[in-house]
Amino acid sequence: MLSLRFLGRWAALLAASGLLAYALDHAHFPAALLLGPMVAAIAFGVGGADLFVPKAGFQAAQAMIGCLVAHTVTGEIVATITDDGFLILAVVLVTVLVGGGVGWVLTRLRVLPGTTAAWGSSPGGAAAMVAMSEEYGADPRLVAFMQYVRVVAVVLSASVMARMLTDVSNAAPIPAPVSHSPLSVLVTLAVAACGAGLAKLLRLPAFALTGPMLLGAALHASGLVAMALPMPMLDLAYATIGWYVGLRFRRETLRETVSALPGIAIATLGVIALCGGWAYGLTFLLPIDFLTAYLATSPGGLDSVAIIAVGSKVDVSFVLAVQTLRLFVVLVTGPVLAKWIARGAPAGP
16 A cells, blocks of 8 residues: 555655756756656655656656657658668768767776667667667666757757757747547557557567557558647656656766766767768768758757757758658667677776
C-alpha cells in the first residue's frame, strides 16, 4: 500500500517539475517539458528521495517518442530524400562522423566512459539518444547531460545565426501539425503498441522506441494512417523520460558530471564549429544558402531546429529531410559506433 509520505514526495516532484517546465518554456528553452522534470528529479534524487519510474513506464514513453519521430516523416520529406538521396546521405554521414570523432576524443582523454561518450556526442534527437543509451550500457544520466548541453547550445547558436541572416521578427506561428480526433489518438496508440510488440519479437535494439518509429514512419509517410500526438500525451512522455533519468542521480553522479563539464563544453563547441564549417562547404556543393545548410547540419534538436527553419527563409524540406534521416542513421549506427569508440579505450586511473 502506498504511504502518504511516498505520495507526498511524488506530489512535490510533480509541482516542482511543473514550475520548472513552465519557467523554461516561458524562457523559450527547447524540450522544456523534459528538461523541467529532469532538473527537478535530479534535485530529488541527489536529495535522497526514494522515488523511481518503473521500466514499463519508461518504455511507454519511448514508444511515444518513436511515434513523434515517425510523425516527422512526411511524403514531402521522402520525396526530398529520394531526389537528393546521395548528397543528403553524405551530409548526414559527415555530421555523424564528427559526433563520433568527438566521442572518441572524450574517451581517449578519459573525460567519460566510451559508450557514454558515444551516445552523448551522437548528433541525433536528444530524447531518443537518452532513451536508447541505457540499452547499450551507457549512463543515461551523463548522456542526458551531454545531449541537453548541446541542444541548448545548438538552439542558441542557430537562433542567433537565423536572426543574423534573415528577418524572423514577423514570422507566423507554426500551425498545429495534427488533428486530435479520438480515432487518430487510438490509431497512434495502436501503432505504438503493435510496433513495440513486433520489434520485441524481431529482437530489434531498443524495441520500445525503434518499433513504433519504423512502423509509424512507413504508415504515416504513405498516408495510410493519420497519427495524432496530443500535447498532453507528448508532455507526459517527455516528463517520464526526464523523471526516469533525473531520479537516478545521486551525489556521486553529480560530482562526476561537474568534473566532466569542461570537457563536455569544449566538445560541444567543437561539434558545432565543425558542423558549421561543413555547412559552409556545402554551399559550394549544393544550390542552397548558408542558413539552410547550417540548420540542416546543426547537431541535434530536430524539433527546435524545425521551429527555427519554419520561421526563417530557408528550404524547410531539405532541413527536415537531413535532420530526420540523420536521426534514423544515428539510431541504426549508434550501437556499432559506441562499440568502436569504447574498444581500446584506456583503462581508468
